Amino acid sequence: MNLGLFEENFLKYDKVFKDFGVKYKVFFARKANKCKSFVKAAKSGGFGVDTASLNEIKDCIQMGVKPDDITVTAAVKNRELLQYVVAHQIPIVLDNFDECELLHQVLTEENKTLRVGFRVSGFWHKREKLYSRFGFDVEEIAGFITQNLKGSGKYNRFLYHGLHFHLNGYSTEERIDGLSQCLDLVDTLAIDGFKTSFVDIGGGILMNYLTSAVEWDTFHQRLKQSVYEDAEEITFQKNLLGITNIDGNLIGEPHVYPYYNELFQEHFVEKILRGEKDGVPLCKHLQQRDIELRIEPGRSMLDQTGITVAKVAFRKKDSQGRLLVGLEMNRTQMFSSSADYLLDPIFLPQYSGDHMPCEVYFVGAYCLEQELLLKRKIQLHQFPEIGDLVCFVNTAGYMMHFYESEAHLFALAQNLIVEKNSVWTAIPDERFSSII
Numbered sequence: 001m002n003l004g005l006f007e008e009n010f011l012k013y014d015k016v017f018k019d020f021g022v023k024y025k026v027f028f029a030r031k032a033n034k035c036k037s038f039v040k041a042a043k044s045g046g047f048g049v050d051t052a053s054l055n056e057i058k059d060c061i062q063m064g065v066k067p068d069d070i071t072v073t074a075a076v077k078n079r080e081l082l083q084y085v086v087a088h089q090i091p092i093v094l095d096n097f098d099e100c101e102l103l104h105q106v107l108t109e110e111n112k113t114l115r116v117g118f119r120v121s122g123f124w125h126k127r128e129k130l131y132s133r134f135g136f137d138v139e140e141i142a143g144f145i146t147q148n149l150k151g152s153g154k155y156n157r158f159l160y161h162g163l164h165f166h167l168n169g170y171s172t173e174e175r176i177d178g179l180s181q182c183l184d185l186v187d188t189l190a191i192d193g194f195k196t197s198f199v200d201i202g203g204g205i206l207m208n209y210l211t212s213a214v215e216w217d218t219f220h221q222r223l224k225q226s227v228y229e230d231a232e233e234i235t236f237q238k239n240l241l242g243i244t245n246i247d248g249n250l251i252g253e254p255h256v257y258p259y260y261n262e263l264f265q266e267h268f269v270e271k272i273l274r275g276e277k278d279g280v281p282l283c284k285h286l287q288q289r290d291i292e293l294r295i296e297p298g299r300s301m302l303d304q305t306g307i308t309v310a311k312v313a314f315r316k317k318d319s320q321g322r323l324l325v326g327l328e329m330n331r332t333q334m335f336s337s338s339a340d341y342l343l344d345p346i347f348l349p350q351y352s353g354d355h356m357p358c359e360v361y362f363v364g365a366y367c368l369e370q371e372l373l374l375k376r377k378i379q380l381h382q383f384p385e386i387g388d389l390v391c392f393v394n395t396a397g398y399m400m401h402f403y404e405s406e407a408h409l410f411a412l413a414q415n416l417i418v419e420k421n422s423v424w425t426a427i428p429d430e431r432f433s434s435i436i
């Protein structure tokens with residue numbers, strides 16, 4: 001992991017907000033990578049951390065992150081987690097009625113209050129309601145807050161602080177509508193004396209993995225063409241990565257992350273700030289109401305900050321003649337919700353060899369027929385030897401840890417932080433993050 005680039009990614013967001021003169025706060029969504037050193041870097045870089053579990057929250061507190069620089073959006077918040085946030089006075093984002101009930105019980109037991117935000121969903125977009133399993137409905141939340149958070153209300157230990165949403169997918173238009181509808185809520189709540197300090201628009205900010213649109217288009221074309229009987233396979237057993245093949249008719253698109261984007265990171269945020277509500281840009285609406293805009297980028301904050309490296313353990317042919325290269329890792333260490341990781345790895349042989357290019361599939365250590373590290377066939381410039389290295393690039397966001405498991409009792413991968421002083425050094429994450 002390379003923390004310098006992490007901070008550079010933050011500075012891109014920092015700049016766009018400053019350019020637009022909008023109050024803002026960036027919370028790094030730690031769920032995208034578990035290395036503690038990113039928490040340390042967030043603290044020294046002056047930005048916050050979005051936490052999804054009690055252990056993530058505890059790490060922040062133990063590493064000296066201020067409670068105001070933590071947001072808690074965990075999907076499940078049990079009593080233990082709530083007791084911890086109450087004890088440390090960490091502002092929290094509430095998702096549902098049961099959470100409100102439990103948090104209020106804890107606050108009553110402790111005779112305390114807590115700043116809370118509410119997650120909102122069910123926004124209207126193009127005359128349809130956006131589906132979400134998370135949050136309070138946009139039509140109900142203002143009434144709920146006014147009724148329950150007043151002096152004599154059921155949840156009068158909650159100190160109303162702001163609104164939050166996180167949308168599935170990567171649409172700026174949906175986020176513009178979500179933010180506009182939150183601003184309507186801000187105005188409604190203000191009439192009843194509830195001042196909104198922030199609106200948090202969550203993560204899902206696109207990043208770009210490829211240099212050209214041609215690569216992306218060619219991949220789609222080649223994948224679809226590969227289905228023909230006489231066409232060469234480009235994925236293992238002509239796997240269509242989620243496209244449905246009905247008697248040769250291909251339906252849908254591959255279920256993969258949109259690896260090529262022209263609107264990404266700070267440009268994505270800029271588009272939202274320029275989005276209009278009632279003919280006025282959203283940045284102006286935020287300024288007029290003195291609202292802090294919050295974002296919780298995970299993946300896009302980790303752009304170019306990490307690689308995954310594994311050693312070649314064996315070479316063999318499968319029963320259909322494909323060349324398989326076994327690496328000392330498993331597929332949970334190279335896996336996200338995308339049907340395949342679409343960046344070509346870098347092959348690092350120990351010696352310059354026979355220069356006979358070959359096409360291979362990388363396989364891992366789990367005892368499954370489907371244990372492919374990449375479903376795509378990869379071209380190597382020479383035949384791999386045992387001990388050669390394979391480097392999967394730009395994997396810090398979700399690829400390394402999100403699904404990493406210890407099946408077969410394999411040890412988890414070692415996480416190293418690299419730093420250049422006079423020379424490059426690599427220090428284990430645990431040790432790096434504990435150096436003050």
Ligand SMILES: Cc1ncc(COP(=O)(O)O)c(C=O)c1O
Nearest residue numbers: 029166203204205296297298299
């Ligand atoms: C509440 C919340 N915030 C932030 C994020 C981070 O999203 P991303 O990594 O796409 O930026 C997620 C991801 O699921 C999330 O659920």
